[in-house]
Amino acid sequence: MPELPEVTVISEDVADLAVGREVLRAAVFRPDVTNVEQREFGRLLVGRTLRGTGRRGKIIVLDFGEVVGLVHLVISGRVLRLPEWKEPDRMNTAVLEFGGEGEPVVLAFTRLWLGYFDLYEPGEVDRHPLISRLGPDPLSEDFTVEYLASAFSRNAGVKGLLLDQSVVAGLGNIYVDEVLFSAGVHPTRKASTLTEKEIRNIHSAARDILRRAIEQRGTTFDSYHDAFGETGKFQHQLKVFTRAGEPCPRCGTEIVKSRVAGRGTHSCPACQVS
Ligand SMILES: [Zn+2]
Structure with a gap:
């Protein structure tokens, strides 16, 4: 599932491709x-210019002025540039064609089988069911050590709390495992026991x-x-995620895969304190 970094990259890519361009077709x-x-989807978007893009948690925000597109890719959704207009189908779930200088830019939001492409008025965005519950963005000033300490005062597992979008917006399974490894904290720890x-x-x-x-x-x-259409490169820097059976890069103990907070979890049993 795309997490904060992937959604940030996609959102910036869409800005590079289409900001300043007017929507010619959308379906x-x-x-x-x-x-x-x-x-109504096409009628609401055609004729509007994409002014900018952003991100709220794992949701891509597309600013069309009086309309805001909120795109959640969920598990395997992608944004693809198509060579020309194509009516949406099961694969290319939502398609937008942008005009402007040079070739039109056609973007497909693919495989939104569990995701969506919602349209909101700008003043209503904070009431979107997923956005209204989001905690602070981990890269924002609101995400302070003091905030995290108060969120961790609950008697719950640290991994489950970090995955909870109402505690921190944008983290998912990959980055939570990497963060806990880096911090030397075992994923099964009760948050209230953290120093x-x-x-x-x-x-x-x-x-x-x-x-x-x-x-x-x-x-x-x-x-x-x-x-x-390019892959990311951070998988080469992952220390524990998908590395079960390999030696811990810090102490050499075998990385273990287990189930924590209902998710496949990777950790070092020796140097992550449980
Ligand atoms: Zn280790």
Whole structure:
């Protein structure tokens, strides 16, 4: 699933390809892909210019002025540039054609089988069911050590809390495993037992790892590609995720895969304190 770094990269790619361009055509394949009537989708977007793009948690935000597109790729969704207009289908779930100088730019938002492409008025974005519950963005000023310490005062597992989008927006399974390894904290730890130093380590590891992953244009280990069709490169820097059976890069003990917070979890049983 695309997490914060991958969604950031895709959002910036869409900006590079289409900001300043006017929508010529837009359609969705199925009514359940969007919150508006299927035939209204095109009517609401055609003639509007993409002013900018952004991200809220794992949601791509497309600013069309009086309309805002909120795109959630969920598991295997991608944004692809198509050579020419194509009516949406099961694969290319939502398709937008942008005019302007040179060749038109056609973007397909693919495989939105569990995801969606919702259209909201700008003032309503904060009421979107997923956005209204989002905690602070880990790269924002609101994400402080003090905030994290208060979120961790609950009697819950640290991994589950970091995956909870209402605690921190944008982290998923890959980066939580990497952050906890970097911080030397075992994923099964109860958050309320963390020391102040461990909380500081988790805080700085989260920011550092996410920034480096954005620089490396995300992690590809299954389907993720950027909007130019390229894979990310951060998978080469993963220390524990997908590395079960390999030696821990810090102490040499075998990396173990287990199940924590309902997710496949990778950790070192020796140097991550449980
Ligand atoms: Zn180790």
